[in-house]
Amino acid sequence: MIGIDAAGLVIPHLARQMISLHAQRTDVATHLESMLETHPLYSVLTSMPGVAVRTAAIIIAETSGKTFASATALSSYAGLAPTTQQSGTSIKSERVIHSGNKCLKRALFLSAFAPIRFHPVSQAYYDQKRDQDKRHDQAVIAFVHRSLTVLFTMIRDRFIYGVPAVEAA
Known part of the structure; x- marks a missing residue:
């Protein structure tokens, strides 16, 4: 009781x-x-399919104060750049490294699922990777790497997704 x-x-x-x-x-x-x-990058980031408020906040927080010379450098920082596993003259495979900024990598990975399902260009890229005999997670990581490359260019040039750079300026 x-x-x-x-x-x-x-x-x-x-x-x-x-x-x-x-x-x-x-x-x-x-x-x-x-x-x-x-924030000046808010409209640029959220124009990308799959990037909403939370993902934009994580991208800004995790990359602020850092400069990246190229999209490859940003992908490497996020842990999304493929690396070749090599010993001597034998090349075993290309795979994504397990290091990098895990918070940024996770946010980008999770934000990829909506465009893969609902954005026609993203669906086509994902399907293309699947047709190349990539597993689901490999195709998603390839899509995220490509999206991060596009995001780098959008941030560098300050243009909105889907709007030509000439019109955005």
């Missing part, structure tokens, strides 16, 4: 705390989104 009474006291208290935490989380997310909307 004591356990039931204790549960009757504790559960409502925990429910009030959970509601309070949810409200705080919503306030922080709203504040972060309003801060992000003022």
